[in-house]
Amino acid sequence: MPRNSRAPLHVHLNLNVRGLNPSATLEINEMSNRLKREGREVFKLGLGQSPFPVPEQVVDALRRNAHQKDYLPVRGLPALREAVSAYNMRYNKIESSPDDILIGPGSKELIFILQLVYYGDLIIPTPSWVSYFPQARIIGRHTHWVPTSEVNDWRLTPEKLDLICRNDPDRPRVVILNYPANPTGSTYKLERLKELAEVARKYKLVLVSDEIYGQIHHNNQHVSIARFYPEGTIISSGLSKWCGAGGWRLGTFTFPSSLRWLHDAMAIVASETYTATSAPIQYAAVAAFSESPQIETYLVLTRKILKFLAKYLSTRLEELHVSFPAPLGAFYLFPNFENYRDRLKQKGIFTAEEMCDRLLQETGVAMLPGSDFGRQPEELTARIAYVDFDGSEALRALSGEYADTPLNGRFVSKYCPRIVKAFDRIGDWFGSL
Numbered sequence: 001m002p003r004n005s006r007a008p009l010h011v012h013l014n015l016n017v018r019g020l021n022p023s024a025t026l027e028i029n030e031m032s033n034r035l036k037r038e039g040r041e042v043f044k045l046g047l048g049q050s051p052f053p054v055p056e057q058v059v060d061a062l063r064r065n066a067h068q069k070d071y072l073p074v075r076g077l078p079a080l081r082e083a084v085s086a087y088n089m090r091y092n093k094i095e096s097s098p099d100d101i102l103i104g105p106g107s108k109e110l111i112f113i114l115q116l117v118y119y120g121d122l123i124i125p126t127p128s129w130v131s132y133f134p135q136a137r138i139i140g141r142h143t144h145w146v147p148t149s150e151v152n153d154w155r156l157t158p159e160k161l162d163l164i165c166r167n168d169p170d171r172p173r174v175v176i177l178n179y180p181a182n183p184t185g186s187t188y189k190l191e192r193l194k195e196l197a198e199v200a201r202k203y204k205l206v207l208v209s210d211e212i213y214g215q216i217h218h219n220n221q222h223v224s225i226a227r228f229y230p231e232g233t234i235i236s237s238g239l240s241k242w243c244g245a246g247g248w249r250l251g252t253f254t255f256p257s258s259l260r261w262l263h264d265a266m267a268i269v270a271s272e273t274y275t276a277t278s279a280p281i282q283y284a285a286v287a288a289f290s291e292s293p294q295i296e297t298y299l300v301l302t303r304k305i306l307k308f309l310a311k312y313l314s315t316r317l318e319e320l321h322v323s324f325p326a327p328l329g330a331f332y333l334f335p336n337f338e339n340y341r342d343r344l345k346q347k348g349i350f351t352a353e354e355m356c357d358r359l360l361q362e363t364g365v366a367m368l369p370g371s372d373f374g375r376q377p378e379e380l381t382a383r384i385a386y387v388d389f390d391g392s393e394a395l396r397a398l399s400g401e402y403a404d405t406p407l408n409g410r411f412v413s414k415y416c417p418r419i420v421k422a423f424d425r426i427g428d429w430f431g432s433l
Contacts, residue, residue: 052391065283076103107251120172126374180329183383215242
């Protein structure tokens with residue numbers, strides 16, 4: 001190249017960034033919004049955004065603290081760290097001190113910084129959340145995808161984890177365990193958590209337990225693996241899912257005291273990058289993490305709605321003769337459309353991405369292919385986020401019309417009509433193949 005010539009800007013991109021696409025969940029949301037602006041009817045089952053409003057007392061706390069303008073401590077507002085520490089004991093029976101807590105602008109950012117400061121391989125089971133692997137690639141970390149099977153509800157087994165570690169037992173590794181899981185909605189039984197903890201302890205793994213959906217376990221039975229591997233587990237949580245505050249961007253890491261050095265290193269990077277999480281948001285988050293009858297009622301009602309929707313939509317999927325893990329938390333379904341492979345081939349559809357693209361174009365239903373979550377492209381799995389309904393109206397119904405009445409199909413039809421219509425279109429589309 002001539003010395004004075006100017007190369008296109010993309011030539012100078014870091015090799016770790018070249019070829020990366022935007023986050024699949026954010027991209028499907030932007031695509032859905034673009035189609036809606038063009039006049040298309042779109043059913044937004046792609047982005048996993050809570051349909052429920054932020055609890056009113058938390059919104060009130062934000063209003064009261066809108067004037068807060070000072071830079072807060074890098075590790076987070078002391079009152080918030082105290083509230084998170086108490087929250088950990090209240091819900092997870094995990095002892096932690098405020099000094100063990102790090103507050104960041106979303107758990108996503110904290111997971112990224114962890115990978116940046118800790119020099120170790122990343123181990124993630126597939127399917128997994130869309131951003132774990134791209135983050136590792138940006139940083140230049142080696143990633144082990146751990147294949148899972150439908151027989152095990154797409155969950156990590158201790159045998160698979162041990163197999164990866166045994167040939168080089170002293171190699172530094174980070175394992176990310178997300179449950180209730182995005183994209184499947186499944187979770188781990190107590191015995192499986194104990195077995196995974198034993199393997200983690202055997203190889204001295206750093207375990208990131210991504211429990212962002214822990215509070216919306218449908219039966220309120222979430223158990224943190226930190227109870228069984230306290231010395232090596234970092235609990236990741238935040239406001240986005242159980243508190244309906246995704247756009248507020250506030251995440252939390254709870255470290256064991258044995259990983260204080262890692263906590264310190266992350267705080268140094270935070271001080272040189274985002275400085276501190278938004279002050280008004282942190283002050284408001286104190287109300288979210290503090291013990292409150294209003295918050296408890298909010299959680300009981302949101303779990304009740306999500307649990308019933310999961311049951312209702314599972315029946316709809318069973319009518320289509322597709323397999324999927326039983327959804328026990330969060331707001332996701334992960335169906336496998338393998339039974340339709342031959343009919344899809346006749347339409348020139350061979351991959352999950354092609355299947356989801358055609359479904360969106362022909363029906364307006366947006367969902368994400370399993371390949372966005374690390375599965376093989378030819379596998380006909382997809383993630384459905386059943387969130388396209390007015391959560392405020394649904395909550396009001398449970399405090400009024402359905403206060404003493406069990407939820408039923410009429411509730412779904414009246415308060416979640418777009419979900420019903422979307423599944424009607426999914427059923428019609430596959431039925432017409």
